[in-house]
Amino acid sequence: MSLIVKQSFSNIIIILFAFTIGALNTLFFYPSIIGAEFYGIILILLAQSNIIQPIFSFGLQHSVIKFFSSVDSKKEKDEILILSLIFPLFIIIPFSILFLLNYNFIGNYLSTVNSLIKNYIYIIVSVAISTAYFEIFYSWCKVQKRTVFGNFLKEFYQRLLITILLFLYYFDLIDFNGFTYLLIFGYYLRLFIIILYSLSIYSPDFKIALPSNIKEILYYSLLIFLSGFGASIIIDVDAAMLGKLVQDEFVAYYKVAIFIAAIIDAPSRALFQILNPMVAETINKNNISELEKLYKKSSSNLLLISGFISVLICSNIEDIYQIIYSINLDAGFSLAIPVVFYISISKLSSALVGCVNSIITNSKYYYAVPLFSISSAMGVIFLNIYFINKIGFIGAAISTMIIIILFNALKLIFVMLKFKIQPFSKKTILILFLIVTTSFLFYNLNISTNFLTNLIFKCILTLITYLSISYFLNLSDELNSFLKINGKEK
Numbered sequence: 001m002s003l004i005v006k007q008s009f010s011n012i013i014i015i016l017f018a019f020t021i022g023a024l025n026t027l028f029f030y031p032s033i034i035g036a037e038f039y040g041i042i043l044i045l046l047a048q049s050n051i052i053q054p055i056f057s058f059g060l061q062h063s064v065i066k067f068f069s070s071v072d073s074k075k076e077k078d079e080i081l082i083l084s085l086i087f088p089l090f091i092i093i094p095f096s097i098l099f100l101l102n103y104n105f106i107g108n109y110l111s112t113v114n115s116l117i118k119n120y121i122y123i124i125v126s127v128a129i130s131t132a133y134f135e136i137f138y139s140w141c142k143v144q145k146r147t148v149f150g151n152f153l154k155e156f157y158q159r160l161l162i163t164i165l166l167f168l169y170y171f172d173l174i175d176f177n178g179f180t181y182l183l184i185f186g187y188y189l190r191l192f193i194i195i196l197y198s199l200s201i202y203s204p205d206f207k208i209a210l211p212s213n214i215k216e217i218l219y220y221s222l223l224i225f226l227s228g229f230g231a232s233i234i235i236d237v238d239a240a241m242l243g244k245l246v247q248d249e250f251v252a253y254y255k256v257a258i259f260i261a262a263i264i265d266a267p268s269r270a271l272f273q274i275l276n277p278m279v280a281e282t283i284n285k286n287n288i289s290e291l292e293k294l295y296k297k298s299s300s301n302l303l304l305i306s307g308f309i310s311v312l313i314c315s316n317i318e319d320i321y322q323i324i325y326s327i328n329l330d331a332g333f334s335l336a337i338p339v340v341f342y343i344s345i346s347k348l349s350s351a352l353v354g355c356v357n358s359i360i361t362n363s364k365y366y367y368a369v370p371l372f373s374i375s376s377a378m379g380v381i382f383l384n385i386y387f388i389n390k391i392g393f394i395g396a397a398i399s400t401m402i403i404i405i406l407f408n409a410l411k412l413i414f415v416m417l418k419f420k421i422q423p424f425s426k427k428t429i430l431i432l433f434l435i436v437t438t439s440f441l442f443y444n445l446n447i448s449t450n451f452l453t454n455l456i457f458k459c460i461l462t463l464i465t466y467l468s469i470s471y472f473l474n475l476s477d478e479l480n481s482f483l484k485i486n487g488k489e490k
Contacts, residue, residue, distance in 0.1 A: 014148070015266045018155035021163055026259040028324070029166045030252075038176060040251040041117055048110070049127040056092050056132035059224030060084040061139035063217050065277050066362050068143040070284050078204035079211040084136050086208070087218070092129055099125050120180050130187040137191070140198040142277050149197055151270070153190050161186040223370045224361065230373025254393045257336035260313060260320065261343035267305040268351060271298060275355055280362040291359065292421040297478075299354030299423030300431065304476050306351035307435035308466050310344045315442035316458055317341075322451040335394075342397040346404040348435070354423045356411045365418055372407055379403045427475050434469055438462065 030039045064084050071077055099106065107118035138150040165182055168174045174182065211217060275298060282291045313320070321334045361369055380403045387395025416422050442462050448454040474480055 014152050015155050015270050018159050019263050019266055021156065021159040022259065023263075025159060025162045025166065026256055029163065033166050033170045034176070034179075038116075041120060042123075042180075043251055043255045044110070044117060045120055045123045046127065048121075048124045049131070052095075052124065053128045053131045053135075054225055055095065056088055056128055057135055057225070058088055058091060059221040059227070060087060061135040062224040062361060063221045064136070064139040065143055066220065066280050066366075067211075067213070067217055075205075075209075076211065078207070079209050080217065081140060081202075081204045082206065082208065083211055083214065083217065084139070085133075087221075088132060088136070092132070096125055096129075123180055123184065126184045127187050130184075130191045134187075134191050134194055137194045137198045141194075141201060142274075144201050145274060145277065146201050147274050150194060153194055153197075155269070157190050157193075158186070161190075220366060223367055226370035227361075227373040230370065230375075230377035250393045253333050253336045254339060254396065256324070256333055257339035257397070258343060260317075261340050261347060263313065264306050264309045264344055264347040264351070266309065268302050271302065272355065272358065276358045276362070279355055279358040283359070283362050288419065288421065291419070295354055295356075295359065295415075295421055295423045296425060297354075299352060300425065300427050301476055301478060302351040302354055303348070303428065303431050303435075304470060306348060307431060308462075310348055311435060311438045311442065311466065312459055312462055314341060314344055314439055315445075315462065316455050319451040319455040319458075323455070338394050339397040342394075342401040346401040349405045349408045352423075352428070352432075353408045353412050356408070356415055356423070359415055359419065360411060363418070365414075368414060372411060376403050376407045379406070427473075430473055431475055434466070434473075434475070438466055438469075 030042075034042075061084070064080060067080050068077055071080070103121070104118075107121050110117050110121060134154070138154065141147060141150040161183070165174070165179050165186070168182070169176070169179050275294065279291065279294060282294065317337055317340055321337060324333050357369075360366065360372075380399050383399035383402060384396050387399050389395075391398075412422070442458055445458060445461075446454060447457045447461075470476060471480055
């Protein structure tokens with residue numbers, strides 16, 4: 001577990017810095033510099049790009065993780081890596097040609113609410129291609145258990161890129177067209193960097209040779225592709241559908257709220273960078289007892305840390321929006337406060353089930369992954385149609401919450417039936433109780449009439465209270481060990 005702890009800690013630090021930059025971009029720079037309308041356009045187009053990215057990568061980044069540790073010779077490993085580079089081209093090239101031939105039709109379809117969107121749809125395919133290959137090369141790093149730099153590029157780099165572009169726009173050094181061109185250039189620069197880094201870690205012999213188990217790899221990739229496509233829909237279909245149903249500024253309000261709640265994901269995003277290949281290796285060795293340990297530790301630690309972040313966010317949400325209003329002077333953003341609560345609940349449900357997705361994905365039962373994902377995606381779409389038309393953009397958050405909780409429960413039951421393992425213990429109940437009680441306690445607590453002072457003191461008090469209770473109840477062995485070590489050093 002030391003490797004997990006060490007790299008996860010580094011990844012958490014990177015992600016927290018990334019979210020800080022992202023927060024400045026999302027909450028302040030984007031709305032005040034570029035405006036809600038143009039911000040909405042960027043969000044809609046990037047959402048579309050994220051939806052088609054899994055089509056281009058075809059799930060091969062996950063195949064690399066699953067099959068790399070299952071073969072022994074360098075030749076076999078190299079064949080898997082080369083396949084992950086070549087096969088996507090058979091999808092990307094014809095898809096891009098079709099996109100260009102139907103450019104006007106696609107542009108007209110997407111610009112129903114805002115005609116300006118049509119002028120910038122080239123972002124969709126351009127970003128999707130670079131992102132697809134970035135994920136493939138990043139998987140090369142993951143199987144070597146070298147995740148930190150790749151995580152930096154994935155999480156921090158792109159947010160810093162946005163910050164730089166926003167300031168160039170602010171000082172009239174570029175217009176919005178220049179913004180989009182440099183955005184695309186920045187994505188491809190990131191791809192170039194990860195290529196160089198991955199090759200420095202492990203350099204395959206670039207000989208065209210098909211793996212002996214190519215049918216198994218491609219079948220697995222197909223199923224994971226369907227799963228990834230479904231997952232992308234769940235994440236981004238709300239913005240895409242809102243772009244067709246409401247004004248662009250409401251999309252901006254919604255995505256700001258989503259971003260705030262997404263901070264709860266920081267621990268899981270950090271942990272799974274290193275945990276996923278370790279789960280794959282454990283399953284390949286058929287070590288169920290070790291798998292159960294990973295399952296339980298991932299669940300309890302993620303729930304504890306994610307719970308703390310959710311308490312900080314939800315108990316201080318009104319003060320957070322006061323800060324947004326004081327800078328942007330747009331009261332419309334506060335309309336999305338309920339979105340933060342609904343999405344926070346869904347994030348906590350995902351933390352509760354720990355590495356359940358990794359277990360299913362890397363096991364012989366991977367055929368179930370696309371069934372869960374596609375069903376979830378269809379459920380989100382149908383619920384979005386109903387709830388968005390009924391109650392507006394907040395309905396998208398309700399749809400997401402319902403579907404994520406439901407399918408997390410189904411995946412939990414599936415693993416219990418197939419592996420006879422589950423992630424819960426007495427600590428799970430105590431952690432849930434801690435999250436609920438501290439949320440209610442600090443939400444109703446007001447220390448100062450000044451929102452900034454109130455926010456700072458409530459965060460400090462929440463940290464002390466949450467950590468103290470966690471320590472004395474021994475809710476996490478890793479947390480207690482960390483606190484003891486640092487206490488002795490002082």
